[in-house]
Amino acid sequence: MSRLWAEYSERVLLGTGSTVASLLFIWALARQFMPPWLRDLLASWVDRFTASFQPYVTVTFPEYTDDGFRRSDAYTVVKSYLSSNAAYIGRARRLLGDLRCGKDGDVALSMDDTEDVLDVFRGVKLWWATVKTSPTAPTVSLYPSTAFQERRSYRLTFHRRERQLVEDEYLRHVVSEGRNARQRERQRKLYTNNPSYDDDCGGLPWSHVPFEHPATFETLAMDSERKREIMDDLRMFRKSKDYYARIGKPWKRGYLLHGPPGTGKSTLVAAVANFLEYDVYDLELTAVKNNSVLRRLLIETESRALVVIEDIDCSLDLTGQRPTADGDKLGDGEEGDRGAAAAVGSKVTLSGLLNFIDGLWSACGGERLLVFTTNRVEKLDPALIRRGRMDKHIELSYCTFEGFKVLARNYLGVHSHPLFPTVQQLVEETKITPADVAELLMPRTFFGGEEEVATCLENLVAALRGRPNPEHATAAAALVAAGARTM
């Protein structure tokens, strides 16, 4: 003990002459001999004493939740709040520029990540800062890719006397303004999965571009009764958060769209996304390396998402895991499709996909519509499309007269024409896809007026009768061939 004191007094007390240091030393020494209750009491006094030198409180909003799996909602809301606040933007020196959603040529400015800002709320000053930390040692995570990634967070600093105001009012204000800003500035996105993404090597699982597909239910060639049925179903789904919670099911719904090529499956996907105002995640299954990456992709989708897997029958060998009822072998062409999946090294299995749809992980995020499209519904494993997984099966088929009228209105701007009755009769007798009708109705000039309308309709009638107009030989020949095959 005496040696310790001698060493300490020589190094610290004599060196600095600091009474505070000697007091701290005595305190550290005395702690050893105190009963625990006295030690705690004194510790709280010491805390209060030291706090008087540091009157500021900080609140940190990390980008990822504790488990490291999901982006924190609080972080996103704060980001929107700070990026949208006109007062900060006026003062900021580092800004980000982007084209404003839906307004051609209008540039929207937002806060750069590195900008620190001062906010004033009810006359009280609060400071926001972006903090970036690179972990020196890997953090514990089931996903190695996240273990070494740079961690970002927002840090709010304020005087401790304002704590009540911050807790009771300011944070609520930030959340509500942030959410409003998010809604206002929301540019919907079309995501696609990165083929190079791997859990072990890191990188971003999804890349995105603005989603700008113009399809709506109004422009969709489909019988109005079926359109109404689908829209009602989607409206119900959107409003059913509490209902799903009550019945104990994750808030998600599966749609299976099937039908021949060119009947509007992809167009319907776009119309649904526009109707619900969801982001679209176009999942290319053949580019997903394994089930673990598939799960990660699911976790990385945000709420209010439409996840679509196009041509699911061509994506992977999804029947390979279970024998089919009649022991069927793969048909011509299917081997090729599935070979392609094997060639890129995808190890996604049917059970991985089933888990993706409705396993425990599928409940992450909420409000999600999952859509499969296929030309060959009969080739899919029944487990994949059973009700409950794919709740709604929608068959898209050849053009009806009602569908034709929608296309005539879209493409030619006409609601009636003397040739309509002829088209009606022929369309009901012939199998022609909406894609082919649309192609024939596309005017060659936008200034042709009634003459152009008549030409387009005559071309359609000619194609339907199997007497191709020489000017449209290619399209019409294809139509005749298609008609001959399917009749």
Ligand SMILES: Nc1ncnc2c1ncn2[C@@H]1O[C@H](COP(=O)(O)OP(=O)(O)OP(=O)(O)O)[C@@H](O)[C@H]1O
């Ligand atoms: N029901 C429809 N309503 C409006 N336009 C349609 C419809 N069906 C097809 N079209 C037109 O035909 C084009 C092709 O349609 P789409 O890509 O939606 O067909 P698909 O069923 O997805 O075909 P595939 O099976 O080959 O992927 C679209 O760009 C659209 O212009």
Ligand SMILES: [Mg+2]
């Ligand atoms: Mg398609």
